[in-house]
Amino acid sequence: MITKEAIIKRFISYVTVDTESDPKSDTTPSTAKQWDLAHALAKELIAIGMKDVTIDPNAYIMATLPSNVDHDVPTIGFISHFDTSPDFTGANVKPRVIENYDGKDIALNAEHNIILSPDYFEDLLLYKGQTLIVTDGTTLLGADDKAGITEIVSAMEYLINHPEIKHGDIKVGFTPDEEIGRGAHKFDVEKFGADWAYTMDGSQIGELEYENFNAAGATVTVKGKIVHPGYAKGKMVNSMYIATEFINSLPRLETPEHTEGYQGFFHLYSVEGKVEETVLQYIIRDHDMAHFEARKEVMQNLTNEINTQYEREVITIDIKDQYFNMKEKVEPVKHIVDIAEEAMKLLDIEPLIKPIRGGTDGSQLSYMGLPCPNIFAGGHNFHGRYEYVPVESMIKATEVICKIAELTAEKALK
Numbered sequence: 001m002i003t004k005e006a007i008i009k010r011f012i013s014y015v016t017v018d019t020e021s022d023p024k025s026d027t028t029p030s031t032a033k034q035w036d037l038a039h040a041l042a043k044e045l046i047a048i049g050m051k052d053v054t055i056d057p058n059a060y061i062m063a064t065l066p067s068n069v070d071h072d073v074p075t076i077g078f079i080s081h082f083d084t085s086p087d088f089t090g091a092n093v094k095p096r097v098i099e100n101y102d103g104k105d106i107a108l109n110a111e112h113n114i115i116l117s118p119d120y121f122e123d124l125l126l127y128k129g130q131t132l133i134v135t136d137g138t139t140l141l142g143a144d145d146k147a148g149i150t151e152i153v154s155a156m157e158y159l160i161n162h163p164e165i166k167h168g169d170i171k172v173g174f175t176p177d178e179e180i181g182r183g184a185h186k187f188d189v190e191k192f193g194a195d196w197a198y199t200m201d202g203s204q205i206g207e208l209e210y211e212n213f214n215a216a217g218a219t220v221t222v223k224g225k226i227v228h229p230g231y232a233k234g235k236m237v238n239s240m241y242i243a244t245e246f247i248n249s250l251p252r253l254e255t256p257e258h259t260e261g262y263q264g265f266f267h268l269y270s271v272e273g274k275v276e277e278t279v280l281q282y283i284i285r286d287h288d289m290a291h292f293e294a295r296k297e298v299m300q301n302l303t304n305e306i307n308t309q310y311e312r313e314v315i316t317i318d319i320k321d322q323y324f325n326m327k328e329k330v331e332p333v334k335h336i337v338d339i340a341e342e343a344m345k346l347l348d349i350e351p352l353i354k355p356i357r358g359g360t361d362g363s364q365l366s367y368m369g370l371p372c373p374n375i376f377a378g379g380h381n382f383h384g385r386y387e388y389v390p391v392e393s394m395i396k397a398t399e400v401i402c403k404i405a406e407l408t409a410e411k412a413l414k
């Protein structure tokens with residue numbers, strides 16, 4: 001059995017090390033303090049008996065649990081990230097364990113009156129009677145994604161201590177800087193050497209994800225002409241009015257606040273304007289590749305159309321792809337999702353398969369040649385003071401990892 005005590009102890013040993021990443025830094029890892037946990041993790045992997053434990057100059061950690069069977073089994077991997085989000089401080093995390101949660105308000109911080117309440121966070125009620133780990137209300141918790149690391153290390157330790165569970169080669173990868181979008185950038189897929197992998201970086205128990213957005217960013221620049229307002233007739237071109245025309249020409253209901261599920265959107269997230277120049281920043285998101293391309297085309301056509309109304313080019317657009325839907329890479333090897341789903345069902349976990357309205361490291365890795373769906377790690381309310389994780393969900397995720405390893409070896413026999 002994987003004990004609650006062992007999981008709690010391991011998890012707390014990780015979250016009490018500050019590993020906040022920094023988008024303004026150009027180095028990898030983006031913050032030197034991520035090395036603190038990286039070194040500790042490498043040591044721990046060696047201590048529990050993992051082989052080929054390496055930590056590269058960018059702080060990517062890899063390790064192998066060798067096969068314990070004679071037949072050929074595909075090599076699978078499990079990946080999580082050890083940095084925490086720069087959205088909220090991760091220094092001096094003081095985790096608190098709440099046994100047998102009663103379903104009522106949790107006073108995270110009496111002094112500042114910070115309450116974690118099921119009135120606002122209904123998901124809490126799923127975990128009545130369970131053991132929760134919460135913050136003291138002044139920091140994030142870091143379950144994103146130190147819950148994932150806890151689960152992977154615990155699963156490897158369990159498999160090492162239980163050689164009667166048969167499995168093929170298993171690879172483990174821990175990355176820095178996922179929260180600033182660079183977790184996969186320097187991941188050496190070839191060195192990792194897995195046929196496929198799973199990121200343990202989802203939220204609620206049961207989550208299993210292999211579809212995410214196609215994503216692009218667009219910068220729209222409008223050039224006006226400034227003239228003294230008293231003498232402006234027929235001369236002034238106010239870039240802000242042209243920008244407004246652009247904004248109003250895109251469908252108002254195809255925006256994040258009006259869409260869900262598979263619906264895509266245009267999201268205007270910044271406007272900076274003066275008469276002379278206005279810059280609009282958009283992100284474009286769609287699960288469907290054809291719709292995604294059409295959205296980019298709509299913005300390009302609108303730009304061209306507005307320019308025809310003027311004697312010179314007043315508006316330019318720069319569209320850059322950011323990441324793509326991993327479905328394209330995972331669907332041809334759909335059995336890797338099916339195995340995860342089967343593992344969950346065998347463990348009495350109801351699989352929650354749904355499209356991600358965002359991206360994951362797994363989507364980038366899938367395009368780098370490592371198909372990589374995402375599995376729940378158990379935490380909720382990521383990137384803020386209300387973050388919490390049920391210990392029972394972490395135990396289940398650990399069991400899912402072991403079961404996937406076992407099923408992969410079993411299926412390779414047939």
Ligand SMILES: [Zn+2]
Nearest residue numbers: 144145178201
């Ligand atoms: Zn994460």
